[in-house]
Amino acid sequence: MSDVTRAEVAIAAVADLFRDDGEIVASPMGAVPSWGAKLARATFAPDLMLSDGQAYLVDADGVVEGWQPFRRMLDTIVPHGRRHVVMGANQIDRYGNQNISAIGDHARPTKQLLGVRGAPGNTVNHRTSYWVPRHSTRVFVEAVDVVAGVGYDNAAKAGPAAQRHHDVHRVVTNLGVFDFGGPDHAMRAVALHPGVDPGDVSAATGFPVDCAGADTTRLPGAEELRLIRDVLDPDGLRDREVPA
Amino acid sequence: MGDKRTTVDDAVADLRDGMTIGIGGWGSRRKPMSVVRAILRSPVKDLTVVSYGGPDVGLLCAAGKVRRVVFGFVTLDSIPFDPHFGRARETASVEVTEYDEGMFLLALQAATQRLPFLPTRAGLGSDVPRLSPQLRTVTSPYADGEELLAVPAQPLDVAFVHLNRADQRGNAQYLGPDPYADDLFCLAAEKRFVSTEQVVSTSELTELGPVQSLVVNRSMVDGVIESPGGAHFTTAAPDYGRDEMFQKHYVDSAKDPDAWPSFVDRFLSGDEAAYQREVRAFSGVAA
Numbered sequence: 446m447s448d449v450t451r452a453e454v455a456i457a458a459v460a461d462l463f464r465d466d467g468e469i470v471a472s473p474m475g476a477v478p479s480w481g482a483k484l485a486r487a488t489f490a491p492d493l494m495l496s497d498g499q500a501y502l503v504d505a506d507g508v509v510e511g512w513q514p515f516r517r518m519l520d521t522i523v524p525h526g527r528r529h530v531v532m533g534a535n536q537i538d539r540y541g542n543q544n545i546s547a548i549g550d551h552a553r554p555t556k557q558l559l560g561v562r563g564a565p566g567n568t569v570n571h572r573t574s575y576w577v578p579r580h581s582t583r584v585f586v587e588a589v590d591v592v593a594g595v596g597y598d599n600a601a602k603a604g605p606a607a608q609r610h611h612d613v614h615r616v617v618t619n620l621g622v623f624d625f626g627g628p629d630h631a632m633r634a635v636a637l638h639p640g641v642d643p644g645d646v647s648a649a650t651g652f653p654v655d656c657a658g659a660d661t662t663r664l665p666g667a668e669e670l671r672l673i674r675d676v677l678d679p680d681g682l683r684d685r686e687v688p689a
Numbered sequence: 690m691g692d693k694r695t696t697v698d699d700a701v702a703d704l705r706d707g708m709t710i711g712i713g714g715w716g717s718r719r720k721p722m723s724v725v726r727a728i729l730r731s732p733v734k735d736l737t738v739v740s741y742g743g744p745d746v747g748l749l750c751a752a753g754k755v756r757r758v759v760f761g762f763v764t765l766d767s768i769p770f771d772p773h774f775g776r777a778r779e780t781a782s783v784e785v786t787e788y789d790e791g792m793f794l795l796a797l798q799a800a801t802q803r804l805p806f807l808p809t810r811a812g813l814g815s816d817v818p819r820l821s822p823q824l825r826t827v828t829s830p831y832a833d834g835e836e837l838l839a840v841p842a843q844p845l846d847v848a849f850v851h852l853n854r855a856d857q858r859g860n861a862q863y864l865g866p867d868p869y870a871d872d873l874f875c876l877a878a879e880k881r882f883v884s885t886e887q888v889v890s891t892s893e894l895t896e897l898g899p900v901q902s903l904v905v906n907r908s909m910v911d912g913v914i915e916s917p918g919g920a921h922f923t924t925a926a927p928d929y930g931r932d933e934m935f936q937k938h939y940v941d942s943a944k945d946p947d948a949w950p951s952f953v954d955r956f957l958s959g960d961e962a963a964y965q966r967e968v969r970a971f972s973g974v975a976a
Contacts, residue, residue, distance in 0.1 A: 514869070515741075516870055519791040553780070559770070563791060603814035607810065
């Protein structure tokens with residue numbers, strides 16, 4: 446399997462986020478998270494529920510199995526908690542705070558982004574993971590400019606109601622897989638992708654990351670590669686999403 | 690049996706400086722864009738705009754109509770950011786109340802239920818309360834004792850929504866996959882306007898779609914505006930999808946301060962019929 450690309454390793458790593466999730470709604474934002482969720486459903490997580498990106502829940506064959514308009518998402522599915530979202534992030538800090546709102550001073554940002562969107566509600570209601578295609582010191586910063594997704598320190602400060610269902614699970618990047626299992630819930634490496642060493646992570650992260658316990662990310666198996674290459678992304682867009 | 694039919698310009702003539710207006714739809718989806726274009730033509734200013742934001746917010750900001758935006762996001766969906774809203778924020782020319790998407794929904798729901806607030810977990814621990822220091826928490830009186838965010842009601846002076854079909858009395862129907870929150874915008878507002886692709890007889894509404902698609906009823910509507918193509922360039926599925934080529938032209942023009950005046954001259958300086966004519970010409974030329 447020496448021809449497995451970094452993008453394919455990353456997609457399988459995203460798929461692994463959904464292991465043991467059971468019959469919940471997976472909400473992957475973006476191409477690699479979507480491929481990962483579909484790969485998980487096609488292999489080890491057949492009970493996962495996935496939306497078409499609009500208002501329908503669709504099964505693996507594209508058959509509509511449910512209705513999930515935006516309002517139901519916000520007033521039922523998110524607060525009910527049987528959901529695992531994989532969001533993008535313009536910034537993430539050591540304790541898992543995430544920013545998709547704006548860069549700079551919120552009163553007069555240097556760059557307006559999306560706004561906080563559903564990130565505050567997602568992060569205090571159900572499992573949340575992040576996908577970062579270009580692991581860099583611009584993304585992994587000492588402190589995010591606007592807390593959209595709630596990290597462990599801010600959940601603790603906000604009290605038991607914020608912590609009760611708070612569960613920032615993993616960050617998958619083009620360099621590796623990370624969680625918040627370090628001291629005081631600091632980000633640490635769970636696995637580094639084949640060919641990545643701790644120095645690469647250190648150089649691309651704006652705060653210290655413990656890589657001591659990191660494994661090497663698994664390679665996708667033959668069936669997974671077939672699904673990625675022939676079914677999920679036959680046009681090979683993944684190599685543009687993920688730098689090698 | 691009231692005939693509530695009116696025109697975009699008459700509907701917008703009711704607006705006064707400083708009003709709080711709600712705009713239905715979601716991002717670049719089923720936005721009452723012909724109403725937005727009419728507001729651009731009107732002298733009104735200093736509006737507080739409450740919206741799941743898309744190009745409605747961008748255009749109103751560009752025209753200097755907006756004092757404050759109450760929002761959870763502003764996006765064009767297929768294009769992540771609206772350049773006009775970005776510029777308005779980056780020059781601090783508008784104030785904002787930035788909510789989580791679910792908080793935004795609760796603010797409308799509290800208004801529709803005539804409650805002062807509704808509690809939620811969403812927003813706790815995030816910068817939403819820091820950026821809106823008027824927000825307060827509320828403690829559960831029950832054994833759990835949880836301290837939750839109390840989202841204040843967001844009443845509206847005027848609501849504008851765009852639905853696929855309506856009768857002249859204001860019963861209105863969506864025919865696409867998602868109703869968004871258009872019924873809540875109407876229920877939260879003092880004055881309510883539905884623009885629609887087509888005004889039909891009441892009996893046709895249930896022939897066109899299931900009764901569940903009638904999300905707005907006549908007690909929730911003061912004015913009905915027949916406006917074919919009225920959501921352009923956002924989607925109004927199944928009548929039409931988003932005009933991606935035109936949206937890209939909007940974004941390219943909006944990004945370039947030198948290009949924007951010619952976009953305004955061509956598309957936004959005449960009435961709605963002139964807009965629709967120019968859009969057809971644009972599509973013909975570009976196709």
